[in-house]
Amino acid sequence: MLSIDPGQQDDRANYRLLIGTVVPRPIALVTTLSEQGVLNAAPFSYFNIVAARPPMVSVSVQRKPGGALKDTARNALASGAFVVHIADESYVSALNMTAAPLPPEESEPALAGLTPVASEAVAVPGLAEAKVRLECVLERAIPLGGTGEAPACDLLIGRVVRFHVDASLYTAGPDGETRQAPPDIDVERLRPVARLAGDDYSRLGERFTVERPR
Template sequence: MQSINPMELSAKENYYILTGSIIPRPVAFVTTLSKEGVINGAPFSYFSIVASDPPMVSISVQRSDGNMKDTARNAIDMKEFVVHISDESYIHKINETAKELPYNESEIEYTGLTSVPSTVVAVPGVKEASIRMECVMEKYIPLGATEENPACELLIGRIVQYHIHDELFQEGRIDPKKLLPVSRLAGNNYEKLGEIFELKRPK
């Protein structure tokens, strides 16, 4: 077994190890609204649950060449965003939104996704998602490098409204076989839902 000091590796080398090891990762498709009213949409696989009481999720938005990405800037400015769970039905359009567009252009319009009004927040969601979560900003934390030049913005959103397709939601539970979630592996590789098995926790 190799023992490697991450401080001796480049950012790209660390990225390859992390994204190849921490798999599969759920993909959050996040919409935000700019101050000018432009709807931004982008996928993020540095995404997880923070808490259930109150319900909160986290999204780490990595900087690009030291510059804050539109998702982080808009979420911080407006203090709200919408998280969508990626699934097989619209993953190709989600992938298209990863293209870097000018700040004043909407990835939603570019890809032909359908915007829908939210119930609590001002940020629209997209109709194609089977599950979406309206979030208000609980906290954001710049992390890495220095405080003046962080490597990422960690966004923690408190969920204020769920939208879930009826066919997925039975007796308070989500049916993963009907959701058909898509997860991220390394490089350009993604994964569909595979074999499901049960392990009961020891008492």
């Protein structure tokens, strides 16, 4: 077993260890709206659930070299809202296109051919291609990390104020009818994708069950 002190290697080496071992990671495609009205989108695999009461999710947005905010963090801070889309196989190529390093005045959804759709509870549009999208208000933004004056990232905590879920994802009950409560999501129909290292992604793959101790 190797023992590695992160303080004795550079940031790139620590990054490669993290993305190569913390796998697979769920991907959030996040849309935000700039103060000039430009719809921004970017994928983030530093993403997960925070709480269920109220429902909250987290997205960690790394800063640019020198500590400048990325578009997603800057827009979310300014507007107080963003929309999270769960990545799935049906639009993963378009999602990947949104990672292009565009200037703030250009729209990644337009570049990727994604379709904006109006949200119900926030001003930020969502994207029609995603089977699941979560309208979020910014609960808190926490600057973290960094070795100098500027933080290394901004941890955005979003409170979900509206769930949008494609009806086809609900598990059918014994009578064949779609269940409405509780909402059991059929992940085989969702076909989520997750992030690995480098340019690699993963599909759902084989599942197995281990009962929790009681």
